[in-house]
Amino acid sequence: MNDLERDLSGMFADRATAVEVPPLPDVLRDPTSTGRRSRRAVVVALVAAAVAAVAIPLAVVARDDEGRRPTERPTVVPDEDRRPALELPYLSGGVLHVGDVSVPTDATGVIAGGDEVYVVTVDDRGAEHWSRLVGDELEPVSWLDDVLSAEVSDDGRLIASVTGPVSGDTIEIHETVTGRLVDRFAVEEPVWEVQVLAGWDRAGRLFWHDGAAPRIWRSDTGAATWSTGGLVWAGMAPSGPILWDGETERSTVVAVEADGTTSPVAQVPVSGTAAWSADGRIAYVDDAASAIFVEDLTTGRRTRLDVTAADQLLGWSGPLVVVREGHFDGEVDQPGEGDPIITIDPTTGERQVIGELGAEDGGFPGLGGTGTL
Amino acid sequence: MANPDTPRPAWHSFEDYVTARWAALFRTAHLLCGEAGAAEDLLQTTLVKVMTQWRRVERADSPDAYIRKMLLNELLGERRKGARRGARQHLLPVPTLTVDPSAASADRLDLWEQVQQLPPRQRAVLVLRYYEDLSEAEIASALGISAGTVKSQASAALRALRASQPQPTEEVS
Structure with a gap:
């Protein structure tokens, strides 16, 4: 060990000793604690839940009466063998459910686009392995090995994948059916540490942020830069990116023009969790009200769903909103085995149980938001 | 750990x-x-x-x-x-460490600040090596990279740090 190496050892030891260690947050000491959490802990729990949405996330719930479940709910509970199939793919109890298809798997994450469904498993070394649902079987996709993040295009034709910072710093776009490599491009240094695949729009354009600038990929022109115009890139809608000024209660869905500028398309509520229906409605969590709303972006009609603050928005299954019914355990809602998965018709309010969560591993495709990317 | x-x-x-x-x-x-x-x-x-x-x-x-x-x-x-x-x-990305050979040593950053300006992966290699005392193989496993990449990352980091360290003044007798 030379002088510099000795200096490094000493400096690291000194710094580690000198730093003031903060107290262990309550949420980590006792996840069922009824004590108040710090704002940081709540934010971190929510962020982590969103990031790890492949697993069943935590939900933080209000402690007041708003969180109480209504005494009577018009929920239909069909016999198990008569439950309607959910269009939204999900993992539960070691099984991938897609419509009427159920496939055993040890996957911990699922993504989907169009008719394409992919699941990911993580081996003991921490390496990811992806499989594609073909018929009622999962076929390994070796060219997605070690891929941390992938997004299927809205029509299911293409899949974008990004290798991690430790294995390549590259975005690849493949055809889902054939596996053919459509495009491949490196991400410039030092952006590898923040590259984020934001998603595809319905026109088949891929959006991501490489740490230096927002980027867009088109099949005809390849990768290019676009500008948020000084606003916060706050999410992805089917028709394009969502920009937010960071203050108002509405953010703006924009179209990205060929020259990289944007033009407004629609206004949407700011939310940390939102899901888009195929017919132009948005289901979103109103974080302040601890409630789920559905807004028709065409008519502007807004409907509050009959849910408690413990319930978790999962997505859409056709015209129905999919929700996990949570339960209360002090301040923290812990997702658990047996939690009902229900659909709610936002037009009629009709509710129907379609299944229950299985073991702790599993989940639904992750949802983005309209307020933070 | x-x-x-x-x-x-x-x-x-x-x-x-x-x-x-x-x-x-x-x-x-x-x-x-x-x-x-x-x-x-x-x-x-x-x-x-x-x-x-x-x-x-x-x-x-x-x-x-x-x-x-x-x-x-x-x-x-x-x-x-x-x-x-x-x-x-x-x-968020950190700026690339730039060294002005003409800068006086007093203006140069101290070692902690210099380490903070390294790319995060190089910084991580140094922390795992010189604080956690991990072997190259253990670092490779932790970062999911090859042992060769660990060496090259460590080498690049040390090279950058040396370049920004004050050079000893030769005494002329």
Whole structure:
């Protein structure tokens, strides 16, 4: 060990000793604690839940009466063998459910686009392995090995994948059916540490942020830069990116023009969790009200769903909103085995149980938001 | 973090583990991030994930190594869509270390500040090597890279640090 190496050892030891260690947050000491959490802990729990949405996330719930479940709910509970199939793919109890298809798997994450469904498993070394649902079987996709993040295009034709910072710093776009490599491009240094695949729009354009600038990929022109115009890139809608000024209660869905500028398309509520229906409605969590709303972006009609603050928005299954019914355990809602998965018709309010969560591993495709990317 | 060769404690629960290891994990996170607030964010985010996967983590040969890897993944990579940039300020790119050979030594940054200006992966290699005292193979495993890449990253980091260190003045007798 030379002088510099000795200096490094000493400096690291000194710094580690000198730093003031903060107290262990309550949420980590006792996840069922009824004590108040710090704002940081709540934010971190929510962020982590969103990031790890492949697993069943935590939900933080209000402690007041708003969180109480209504005494009577018009929920239909069909016999198990008569439950309607959910269009939204999900993992539960070691099984991938897609419509009427159920496939055993040890996957911990699922993504989907169009008719394409992919699941990911993580081996003991921490390496990811992806499989594609073909018929009622999962076929390994070796060219997605070690891929941390992938997004299927809205029509299911293409899949974008990004290798991690430790294995390549590259975005690849493949055809889902054939596996053919459509495009491949490196991400410039030092952006590898923040590259984020934001998603595809319905026109088949891929959006991501490489740490230096927002980027867009088109099949005809390849990768290019676009500008948020000084606003916060706050999410992805089917028709394009969502920009937010960071203050108002509405953010703006924009179209990205060929020259990289944007033009407004629609206004949407700011939310940390939102899901888009195929017919132009948005289901979103109103974080302040601890409630789920559905807004028709065409008519502007807004409907509050009959849910408690413990319930978790999962997505859409056709015209129905999919929700996990949570339960209360002090301040923290812990997702658990047996939690009902229900659909709610936002037009009629009709509710129907379609299944229950299985073991702790599993989940639904992750949802983005309209307020933070 | 615990040396992999030391006897493995029997953790009864996630709460037991995190209570016992919080301080050590925080110190490592602090060295990786360079700033206490970012370290706290990074560690909490990682441990919330650990909490949801605890049954898997506790079955690992070394929960410490497993969690160290998760911590590094959280620091160096984005795991999936939905990463919240606002809560990940510690992941923002750092400026490339630039050295002005003509600068007086008094103007040069001290070693801690110089390390903070290294690319995060190089910084992580140094922390794992000179604080955690891991071997090249262990660092390679933790970062998911080859031993050769560990060497090249360490070499590049040390080269950059040397270049920015004050040069000894030759005495002429």
